[in-house]
Amino acid sequence: MNGLTRKQEICITAARLFKSKGYAAVTMRDLAAEMGIKAASLYNHISSKEEILNEVILAIAKSFTKGIRNIRSSEDKITEKLQAVIAQHVNLTADYPFEMASLNNDWMHLGEGKKEYLNLRDEYELHFREIIKQGKSEGVLKNIDEEVILFSTLVTLRNLYIWIPKKGVVDRDKIxxxxxxxxxxxxxx
Amino acid sequence: MNGLTRKQEICITAARLFKSKGYAAVTMRDLAAEMGIKAASLYNHISSKEEILNEVILAIAKSFTKGIRNIRSSEDKITEKLQAVIAQHVNLTADYPFEMASLNNDWMHLGEGKKEYLNLRDEYELHFREIIKQGKSEGVLKNIDEEVILFSTLVTLRNLYIWIPKKGVVDRDKIxxxxxxxxxxxxxx
DNA sequence: TTGTAAAACTAACAATTGTTAGTTTAGTTT
DNA sequence: AAACTAAACTAACAATTGTTAGTTTTACAA
Known part of the structure; x- marks a missing residue:
């Protein structure tokens, strides 16, 4: 119909609900109602509530880590690398605002997939930190504590999902x- | 004993649990176990789970709004006002990191108190926005979209609770x- | 028309949820 | 000693939770 499997449709709908109430407060009956079916019918497509969260979070977490891995290993100048990181956040957030909310707020409810998520997050922060270090050593960035730079930058980018959907049509380049x-x-x- | 009512002790413990799992995933039995009592005993001190969330969130929300109201109406220069806003966030977050997490992540589960919370938040953002506008009109701040400045600053400050407890002893002035x-x-x- | 596969359904389960009612314990005041 | 109060307890409730089993519907290919 729309090129999506039924499972993907369920995960997309779930992500939207997770954003508004959080994973724990969304029941399988809520999700089913939103899909126009009964709760039991969901289990023709997914094996558990937790599996949905895994699908939602790990897909986007992988995109982020893969992206920054490429940015870091590129030949770009530091400033360009930083801008590329910002652009990646804006683009992924504009494409997947609901999934971003789960990534930020519901990762602690992951079961089987939590370890993989934490590894991806650690790797992401590692690359980001290394870019910042390089920037400082090259004299492009000020001599501010790396962790402060990492935190203040990353927290802004990670929370774009709160802000971007508020704007009507998103002018990505302007943002x-x-x-x-x-x-x-x-x-x- | 420690100058706190039993109700306050419950709310403090609850805030700590809310931070780690979110309001919806914390059961009254979880909370009771953490207090070393049975779930039913909690109801000698509070009237409902929701009341706990109200206590936790509204107290700190009022502190923030009251604080920025004073900052805005002060005679300080714009730069000093901005620094005062930052200092208020650091201090309240260092004092109440768990409550800050609930304020950020669990406000949508407020029942009776949600309207009051939203009013406080709106007033807070209003004062912050006016400080930024004044800064722009006085030429102290760059001519960047107010909403971008508001968002990127506020989101960093609101999420300090993730970061501040990671540091051992918090050197507030350094932060x-x-x-x-x-x-x-x-x-x- | 028949067979097949996807996707829905009804009905129910065991466990967990927030909460209530009534009772007991322990410490303090009269 | 008697009364009072704060704060715990046991036992249970009605509702909701994620999930399973088995069945029916729908749509398309043979």
Whole structure:
């Protein structure tokens, strides 16, 4: 019909519900009602509630880690790498705002997949930290504590999902440019 | 004993659990076990699970709004006002990291108190936005979209609860200074 | 028309949920 | 000693939870 499997449709709908109430507060009956079917029917397509969360979170977590791995190993200058990281966040968030919410808020409810998620997150932060270190050693970035830079930048990017859907049609380039300026050069004259 | 009512002790313990699993995933039996009593005994001190969330969230939400109201109406220069906002976030987060997590992640589960919470949040953002506008009109802040400045700053400050407890003993002044520099002047040379 | 596979259904389960009612314990005041 | 109070307890409830088993519907290919 729309090129999606029924399972994918379920996961997409689930992600939307997870964003508004959180994983734990969404029941299988809520999800089924949203799909227009009965709860038991969901189990023709998925094996458990937890599997849905795994699908939702791990797919997008892999995209992020794969992306920053490429950015770090590229030949770009540091500033370009930082801008590429920002652009990746804006683009993935604009494409998958609901999944981003689960990634941020519901990862602790992962069962089997939690270890893999934590590995992906650790690797992501490792690459990001290394880019920042390189920037400092090359004199492109100020000599501020790496962890402060990592935290303040990453937390803004990770929470774009709260903000981006509020704008109507998303002008990605405008957002990317604003964030580049704000995060890299600050807001003070 | 420790100057706290039994109800306050319950709310403090609850906030800690809410941070690690989210409000919906914490059962009254979980909370009771953490207090070393049975679930039914909790109801000698509180009237419902929801009341606990109300207590936890509204207390800290009021602190924030009251604080920024005073900052905005002060005679300080814009830069000092911005630094005062940052300092307030660092201090309240260092004092109440668990409550901050509920404020960020569990407000949608508020029942009776949700309207009051949303009013407090709106008022907070209003004052913050006005400080930013004033900064722009006085030429202290760059001519970047107000909403971008508001979002990127506020999201960093609101999520300090994730980061501050990771540090051992919290050197508040060091964190405040780093954030002042990072948020206001950026990370790029 | 018949066979097949996808996807829905009804009905029910065992466990867990927030909560209530009534009772007991322990410490303090009269 | 008697009364009072704070705070715990046991036992149970009605509702909701994720999930299973078995059955029926739908649509398309043979």
């Amino acid at each position: 990317i440019n604003s964030l580049n300026q704000t995060l890299l050069q600050g807001i003070e004259i | 405040i200074n780093s954030l002042n520099q990072t948020l206001l002047q950026g990370i790029e040379i």
